[in-house]
Amino acid sequence: MQKPLKIAVVGSGLVGSLLGIYLRRAGHTVHVFDRSPDIRTIQFSGRSINLAMSHRGWKALDGVGIGDAVREIAIAMDKRAIHLPDKLNFQPYGKEGESIYSISRGTLNRKMIDLAEAAGVEFFFEQKIWDVTLATSTLHIGESERGEWKDLQYDMVFGADGAFSRIRHRMQRQSMFNYSQEFLNTGYKELNIPANADGSHKLDKNSFHIWPRGEFMLIALPNLDGSFTCTLFMPFEGEHSFAALTDRQKVEAFFETHFPDSIEVIPMLAEDFFKNPTSTLVTMKCYPWTYEDKVALIGDACHAIVPFYGQGMNAGFEDITVLNEFMQQFGDDWQSVFKHYEQSRKPNADAIAELSYRNFMEMSSKTADEKFLLAKKIEKRFSDKHPDKWLPLYSRVTFSHRPYSEALAIGDKQNEIMAEVMDMANIFAIWDSEQVEQKILELLRESPLDHS
């Protein structure tokens, strides 16, 4: 058991709330601050992408016994439903019984705060933290950035305040702090597919729906109430872009041309398009993540990634799992807890950033490509037959607890092998033959994947 400390967590999002529960369970006093109003008291929508909870997320929730409470608000998606212009393809995500889980961000966040409060975490909303004094883990709080501030001193401060973290902002001004933020030229906008009158879903409920169109794509994830939260990803500028869709007619014509089967299920298309903001997508990396035994960053505050692998929340939750393991190991030696935490997580945060960045291409372009889909079929066939020899990259990221960095490295080797397989003569005819299976086995003997 650790010596009880007074700990502040800045940010009442998913990571901040769950971290609060872990710290409280470890015996600490936990105060969570957020500049926004209590999300349980307000309408939250208009700029969110539904979450896709997978193994890493569930592990962190189950670690404090709240997984089942969250499962109640989650919908299993066991496959991609790929809406091509002329047909609908289904592509399973993993093996029989493996799914990712759609959860609305607002619903989950409300639930997490309820659970944290029940665990004894104290929340302080509409409290604006502007700065932190690192050496004394003192928060500076006030109405405005240039106004009067009060000091709140804690034994320790966690910055769980997201991609634009104020806590990190202070650390950035330290010497030797490495930092990068890079925006995509692609933005996104939330749209909505309402439920049928009887509360049922208008599209297959247990699918992650995707309309891949190259530079842009539409996705839809199911909600409990029968609706789907849709997200349109599209460049800001150019021929097919947010800048080009300037009025109702253009928006409707664009959807009729590119997403014809979406028209009848998105009745409020133009209204939502112009009401909801266009949001940006950023990859943020930094290092170090901690300051002595006083301040630590966690989640998006130290590794914001683009959403195309559905791993942002899962990676943040896994931070907590790992942090908790080191709390068990090092006890009151928080300096060691923090050092091991940041050293262990940094390469994995970089790896999932890279995988997420790459996956935009896969989702928006390749899922419409026959060759890519065939490669996935070959991979699935081989993996089903030789599960000890081949775990697909997607599964290693989504349905395992192996480090992201390992997934990235092994995935690169698998890509090389599949490129050779796809170069085989007449591959569309022989894809499910003994010959292809033997070829993969041979290539694996030549350069084994390291499953260590």
Added chain:
Amino acid sequence: MQKPLKIAVVGSGLVGSLLGIYLRRAGHTVHVFDRSPDIRTIQFSGRSINLAMSHRGWKALDGVGIGDAVREIAIAMDKRAIHLPDKLNFQPYGKEGESIYSISRGTLNRKMIDLAEAAGVEFFFEQKIWDVTLATSTLHIGESERGEWKDLQYDMVFGADGAFSRIRHRMQRQSMFNYSQEFLNTGYKELNIPANADGSHKLDKNSFHIWPRGEFMLIALPNLDGSFTCTLFMPFEGEHSFAALTDRQKVEAFFETHFPDSIEVIPMLAEDFFKNPTSTLVTMKCYPWTYEDKVALIGDACHAIVPFYGQGMNAGFEDITVLNEFMQQFGDDWQSVFKHYEQSRKPNADAIAELSYRNFMEMSSKTADEKFLLAKKIEKRFSDKHPDKWLPLYSRVTFSHRPYSEALAIGDKQNEIMAEVMDMANIFAIWDSEQVEQKILELLRESPLDHS
């Protein structure tokens, strides 16, 4: 002629001062602000590396007729003097008559401010700019960051306030602003070789002296007064590191072992070592560099690089040359001036950042390598004979005005060719033969360097 504006330049360093002169000559009212005292009134030393002015720098100075005034305080260096453990090698930088020029930063900065004042630029020292309102180009100035501020409104603001620019700091908080800062694990420390009693130099005056030792190196650049400014580059941590040199004995033993011929010429070694700070080296990149027609970044404020190509000041001065060309071209359409300026300079800033980063390896390790030195000799021989076919990378960066991005691209092709040449059998014996020359000509025919 442009319509006269009231322009603020933040930063009275080399780039800020020279930019002030250019803007003043274009008819504008120019106020230069600096948080430090007037450098002409204080002792400036202890953490500087001598500057190496080359073609790009001279062009910007000559463009407003102040090149000759600066030549008076510069010392030509036409070669590297490479201090190996057992001998001293000389390596010319370019063709006969081509030199880079050693100038002390303090001396040059004082001179530049004098010249700018003479041109009608107004300087305001010990004025702390904490923030800027981008939309109205208004500076916010005050004694302390949290204290009271006054507003100073201008038609336009330039941020020439260096790698840790406050002006950029505000731009960083805009959406879609890409930014990165990355520190090297190598730091540096200033040391000094004093003049002889008669005012002469203790080492060859017209050389850039370098003691390459792999992970670390010592350099020395001449000053007008007979002294040399030395800089020790070394990792912060590890076997040979600043962290390891904890007392006078260790420092002296380290220099005796690794730089034996430096001992007698650096009499105040231990004193300076512990008096002078250990400084960090950072590469900073960002984009965009401008905000509408209101605010622009220039020099280190938008592209800080490591010093290993001697191009930091030269690149900043070239920013001014290019900005001025677009001022001529677009006149009062400052939005176009700014757009063209940032679009033209960004790829070149990235290229010199990359070249500078790579050059640490070249300076610290390769200049001690026989094979590297032979390759340089082969290159020089071929280039002297076929100047139309081969300009060495160093010369294209240092003694030309071709874009840095072109230098990087052509340099990569040249490296490939030289690698093939160095693989020729018995190359140490045949290096100056007809055979080698023909080989290079043949490789150039196969893949021509694009000199467009």
